[in-house]
Amino acid sequence: MFLQHNVRGRVKVNKDASVRLQDNIVLEHYGLNELHLESVRHYREQFAKVKPNHPWNGLETKDFLYKIGAWGKIRNTSKEGLTLAGLLMFSEERMITEVLPQYFLEYREYDDDMLWSNRFTSQDGTWSGNIYDFYFKVMNELKDGSEAEKEAMHEALVNAIVHADYNGDGGIIVERQRSYVQFSNPGLFGIPLEQAFSGGVSHLRNPNVFKMFIYIHFCKRAGVGLKTIETICLQQPVIDQYDFQERTVITLPIVSFPERHKQDDDLEMICDWSDNLELADSINNDENSYNSDENSINSELESINKELESVNKESNCVNSGPNSVISENNSCNSDQNSINNLTNSVNNEEETNIDQELWSIAEIARKKKRLAPAKMEEVILQLCAHRPLMLKELAYLLDRTPDGLRNNYLGKLLAEGKMRLKYPEQLNHPRQAYITNK
Template sequence: MLEISTLEDITALKESSDVECKLAQGRDGKGALPNDMWETYSAFANTSGGYIFLGLKEKKNNRFELAGIANTQKVIDDLWNTLNNQNKVSSNIIRERWVKVIEIDGKSIIRIQVPPANRKQKPVYINGNPLTGTYKRLGSGDVKQTEEVIRRMLAEQVEQSRDAEILKGFGIDDLDFDSFNAYRNMYTSMQPDHPWTKVDAQEFLYNIGGWAKDRETGNSGLTRAGLLMFGKYRPIMEAFPHYMVDYQERPEAKTEARWIDRITPDGSWSGNVFDFYNKVIRKLTADLKIPFILKGDKRQDDTLVHKALREALVNTIVHADYSGRASVLVVKRPDMFGFRNPGNMRISIDEAMIGGNSDCRNRLLQDMFRFIGLGENAGSGLPKIFDGWKSQHWRKPLLKEKLEPSEQILLELHTLSLVPDHVLAELRDSLGEHIFDGLNDHERLILVTAHIEKTVDHARMMSVLDIHPRDLSALFSGLAEKKLIHQDGSGRGTVYFLDEARKHDNTLELVSSIMESDRPAVKGPDLSSGCLSVDSGYSPTLIETAKIISKKKKAPSDEVKSVIVKLCAEQPLRLEELELLLNRSGESLRKNYIQQLVRSKKLTLKYPTKPNHPQQAYITVGGKHDY
């Protein structure tokens, strides 16, 4: 939820892929829905959702200022009336709780939250015609969609599976029999006693979904799934003119398409998705470190990472929109694995990440892979991929949608470690190998983060660990009981740290106390006295830097933050010192700027394990005084 409550919040607001601001004053200046707001409504609904703010005036620098709406009730009534008028809007997907009046500085603005529409609601269009009134959000603009994109959205709306259609004019001769026989052998080896292993080839093809019968017309033939899975390249291209599968191994961690190994349909192999999977999975897993694990008397050359890569490759194939213009692309680089398929998500990214909800675009293809032990259709694919990456302490996988130059889904699996090897070695050495190796993954990650960042808090670890806040509190308590981590502060101000961090703060406190005895005391500021002079005891550099703000009564929030960061890069500064330098009240500085800078890791505390230290000061992260 995007919350704004102050003039500074409005100043910081920018239009983006999920934010749109409108003046909405109307002819009488009391408030009215702008006509072009409905294009934004359609765009947000057909993309990833967003927020519309009414009552904000755009300035020349693309920033906004508060204008307000005098008659908010009239505007909200017009909103609901239009949303429920199908001649204007095809579908109302907004709930009452998502429309809110916000009071700021004596004026009212309206925030409207537009959720992303689900597959069966798309396209959300305006003015009664989907072909002329369908928009998507691209950057900060609302882009009218082409007829091709809209017809694909309409097809997605009514079709449960895109690959069940019987292809007229295609038959058994369009299949690559080597591919089909290889698949059947894999099926038989997995399920030797299954009755399907005993039927003839065409009956087997029918049983797995590659052949179908139209009960109304009596016609039968190859399904889209059958041709994609086992077909020859030319017939596939005749049925799917934009069909392309592509694997590239790139030598460097760069986006440029320079490859040292490539697999594309070139006439030397069938070109179908079954053979593409078999060729590519061997390439993806060729360089993985294989653990030597015995199960019974057999070696198990498999890991969670192997399973994650298999799942990612199958997902890419079975969720692709083969009528789309983008290719199925798999990239292997030294630093990552990348997967791209044409088409957009049929459920939201958040739903897909949670798992348990499957809405596969090509369900028959999904079934065919599942019959030979590859992929799931219970919505557990993405969680399995994320678990594989988490097991190696690698960066969290990135799943995203792109609209340009055509609709596509991207999955990036980076192999850069969240946990440097030297940190693991240092913790094992300091805590004892037996103790550290006896911790679970979540406990280790808390200790590792505390070791790297000196302190952690509840909010920081919630951004790292995908668990319930109550479970995280239990983890902190358990580590504290084992004396592996310590805490200071209370409530939201509680920080957790290792022994080494507290020892560092104690040493720094001792050194600082000696240095402070030779430094003039700083008393509370007299803000009526204006800017500091050079005889105030502060360096000319500090005073000159601070003048950018101290001479002004009001300054943009970003400018104030920038100056604070520059000042604290020169030397650690206490809140009362920043008050004097900037000619601002300490409470305003703390609440509106410093807390945000600390949360965004631009400032750090001089004594991180003692947040309430009487001589607490702020230091710019990465500056010359960042220890």
């Protein structure tokens, strides 16, 4: 079985090599405070899982990041900081776009009416927005294919992430239709397609990012990704290169996806694809976020970057300029008063009567994982009629994922005017809650 490929226009091989930022460049104004704590923690857990006896497991955070290529030092100076690869893998969207303004990640699904039925982007403020977390969020949405198809989708997704030109336009887009999944990324192949198909030869646009995925066994050696996809796909995948847009698109025909939009009940089939990896809940963990006000990413008091003499005055530096690091005292991820006064059991004697009542109302949703959407909406409206409830409170009461509730129910109820936000003028308010309109 051969991978089909259609080349639109003349393929330009690595035309931007002289002007684009390499992923090993050191960003001296971006230090440990620019990291998303949960992403780093999870990566280290994955590393330790596949390399339990590796000496790097005992290193401090900065030393570990240096070993894997996420941290760098500028030779002959005392300057150091995150590499561009480290920023992409483990930082947050706000910081990444300071260096790469075109950076964008998106996953989307369409229903039978060609309307979005499920969508998230790196800009929606509900998760870190980095490429490491993006991998897990996307694979969680693609978990219901066959094992062979999931392996092919894994290869295609990693291929898009490690080969994307993050200086290019359009970002990485993963689009799921009923009969196929499409992976689109900025940047053309750096070698002729015939060589890419044959395997063994590769031109790595982001070698440090690739290396970090190899360390946790998410990649094999360079040059075998397309050949692997070709080998395991049940139907012929298609690869298109669009010269005028400088984009690469890989389309995987999928034969075993269940009907997700035809049957209402199927909208409830949202669970964590990587249960053993425990990332889904940690992506949006406000309590552990480096973006809390107390540990502000750009805190001038703690910044590694407050030296007056900056190496970034050099010609090759990305961070020159007085506004290279933007202070955000009101970080959207700040949540000192962390949610969930409901985390104790309903049987706890300290639970208030109102919380016991909420628990009882939501019982049907906890017991029935495939509750009809109309019934789920009814339960949500009943809950939020008692008092304003935050997303995480609703997720806990209903035993559903926050993303599933937001994408499948809350957005619809808000659009229909059946609910309203507690802070409509501040969408990312740390205490944002949902209220039923009476």
